[in-house]
Amino acid sequence: MLTVWAGLRKLPSWAFPVAFAALLLAVPLFDVGYEATRYIELSLILALVVSGLNISLGYSGQLAIGQAAMYAAGAYTAGMLSTAGHTDLGLHIVAGGLAALVVGIVTGIPGLRLGSWSLAMTSFFLVLLVPDVVDIFEEKTGGHLGLSGMLGPTLFGYVLKPADMYLAIVVVAAVWFAVFRNVVVSRHGIAFQVLKQSPVLASSLGMSVYRTKLTGYAIGAVPAGFAGALLANLDLYLSPEIFGFHLATGALAASILGGSVSIYGAIFGAGIVQFNNDQSSEFAQYSLIFFGAFLLIGGVLLRGGVAGVMRNAVRRLDRAAGIGAAVVPAQATDSATAMRPISGGMLEVGKLSKAFGGNQALRDVSLRAEPGKITALIGPNGSGKTTLLNLVCGFYRRDSGSITVAGASIATASSDRIARLGIARTFQTPLIPPGITVREVVISGRYTADRAGFLSAVLRSPHFRRVRERDLQRATEILRLTGLIHLADSEAVALPLGMRRMLEVARALIREPKVLLLDEAASGLDENEVRTLASVVRQIRDAGCTVVLVEHNFDLVLALADRIVVLARGGVLAEGTPAEIEANVRVRDEYLGVVEEKDRQVSS
Numbered sequence: 001m002l003t004v005w006a007g008l009r010k011l012p013s014w015a016f017p018v019a020f021a022a023l024l025l026a027v028p029l030f031d032v033g034y035e036a037t038r039y040i041e042l043s044l045i046l047a048l049v050v051s052g053l054n055i056s057l058g059y060s061g062q063l064a065i066g067q068a069a070m071y072a073a074g075a076y077t078a079g080m081l082s083t084a085g086h087t088d089l090g091l092h093i094v095a096g097g098l099a100a101l102v103v104g105i106v107t108g109i110p111g112l113r114l115g116s117w118s119l120a121m122t123s124f125f126l127v128l129l130v131p132d133v134v135d136i137f138e139e140k141t142g143g144h145l146g147l148s149g150m151l152g153p154t155l156f157g158y159v160l161k162p163a164d165m166y167l168a169i170v171v172v173a174a175v176w177f178a179v180f181r182n183v184v185v186s187r188h189g190i191a192f193q194v195l196k197q198s199p200v201l202a203s204s205l206g207m208s209v210y211r212t213k214l215t216g217y218a219i220g221a222v223p224a225g226f227a228g229a230l231l232a233n234l235d236l237y238l239s240p241e242i243f244g245f246h247l248a249t250g251a252l253a254a255s256i257l258g259g260s261v262s263i264y265g266a267i268f269g270a271g272i273v274q275f276n277n278d279q280s281s282e283f284a285q286y287s288l289i290f291f292g293a294f295l296l297i298g299g300v301l302l303r304g305g306v307a308g309v310m311r312n313a314v315r316r317l318d319r320a321a322g323i324g325a326a327v328v329p330a331q332a333t334d335s336a337t338a339m340r341p342i343s344g345g346m347l348e349v350g351k352l353s354k355a356f357g358g359n360q361a362l363r364d365v366s367l368r369a370e371p372g373k374i375t376a377l378i379g380p381n382g383s384g385k386t387t388l389l390n391l392v393c394g395f396y397r398r399d400s401g402s403i404t405v406a407g408a409s410i411a412t413a414s415s416d417r418i419a420r421l422g423i424a425r426t427f428q429t430p431l432i433p434p435g436i437t438v439r440e441v442v443i444s445g446r447y448t449a450d451r452a453g454f455l456s457a458v459l460r461s462p463h464f465r466r467v468r469e470r471d472l473q474r475a476t477e478i479l480r481l482t483g484l485i486h487l488a489d490s491e492a493v494a495l496p497l498g499m500r501r502m503l504e505v506a507r508a509l510i511r512e513p514k515v516l517l518l519d520e521a522a523s524g525l526d527e528n529e530v531r532t533l534a535s536v537v538r539q540i541r542d543a544g545c546t547v548v549l550v551e552h553n554f555d556l557v558l559a560l561a562d563r564i565v566v567l568a569r570g571g572v573l574a575e576g577t578p579a580e581i582e583a584n585v586r587v588r589d590e591y592l593g594v595v596e597e598k599d600r601q602v603s604s
């Protein structure tokens, strides 16, 4: 049994979905009857809708249920084209997808601009509006009586019979799921997951949060439009009731039950929900209860839905069959891999002030961090170190003062633009998205380098392949340098704290930043990890980068820093070389005194 499993695992990953699609295409040969083929058709149509929800909700984290309205847009576009005499199914699918995309963009812009729960509310009202919009255009849509009189579908002049419609639905679903997969495994799919984890992280990597959210939401609309066009041509009749809350909740239940952060989970979820729809036709009033139960089972009991259960089963079988990464002991950094030269930029902060209400967090702080040097920023808790980093990164707006990098002002630039200008950072609490590997986390740092659009990702164009090759090659180099190469394929979020901190350094480093801001990168690390970190930070400095180190570990600061700036109560208390700072009486009293006092309290 395990040998069979090991043999199956040697097949390429696309072999299983392709075999499943071939099986579905072959179903009519077995004469399974009308009900079974109708069930497959409706399940695949629903799976298209659900896959859109997986992109926008599961991968991009946008809480919205507007897919039902986009489904309606695709269906009515196809229906009206058909009643106007345009019967080509290809035309209907393209037009349906575009109509849904337009609805997605038009409703996504205000919903996302307003932020917070607005998108959820906008999409909720969008679904409520479907019958009214259909009524307003009654002449074309048939209003609440439904749209009838559609002509049978054709393809390039050939009239499609019911059996051909079945094949068309399977082919459209198979092509869409291949596209979906290509997007999800590309850097765009990783970007969606970064955004879902934290908009702050996304903008610190140079991603425009608004544009990435809108893209995820709008792309999620397209398969719903395809589904609508297929449904219209399957039934040749449309009623506004099809697109109401029953569908919206059913699609949500299918997404959660199948596993919203998965590609093929949409098919499992849709299959189960469609089976429920068919079985419960006599007790239709109970179907919402079933959907509620599915949501609970998928969201609470299974955690990750059916796809999550299958992933775990695969992992267990792999372990039993001895497949996958062997446990490799932690590795030291690879000194044979040379750090590429980095062109650092001088960071200059002049008379910078920032208050939070009555709390003056920074007052007239000026400092310079030079390329090829490590500038440490130390000071007691609450002295304003992180506030300074957040001002440099554009997460906070200064009250007064200047911030320049390589002579260019960044004081008013947005955080994603500042990141694209070459300022990279790590966070006090590492921000690592769940569900992606160590290698993918590092690659996410290159999202704004070497642009490769969605279309090239979908089509796997030569340009996309070159960019991917560079991403992989650079990630391998950086993982070697940071001693994480043996963990490249492990799930990043499961790493211990020390490795997650190093992973953040690796993600920042892959961008070859002009300025690297390290926010308490050594906190919580053991001695070995601190040594490794120190060696990596020295290499980054020697490569030419401007390094700013915010750190409480005074010994590490003394060992690493070229210059030290001491902050206290929002102002600069002292500045100088490590020897000067160590000998400074005010620093001893106001900062080191505090540290020693704290140490005494901890040890007593």
Ligand SMILES: Nc1ncnc2c1ncn2[C@@H]1O[C@H](COP(=O)(O)OP(=O)(O)OP(=O)(O)O)[C@@H](O)[C@H]1O
Binding pocket: 356, 359, 361, 379, 380, 381, 382, 383, 384, 385, 386, 387, 388
């Ligand atoms: N977003 C915020 N809203 C209100 N007050 C804030 C905010 N961020 C920081 N502060 C306040 O600004 C002051 C400086 O905080 P900051 O986090 O910059 O200090 P720090 O030197 O980084 O401290 P630590 O070493 O504990 O991280 C503190 O009084 C803090 O409460």
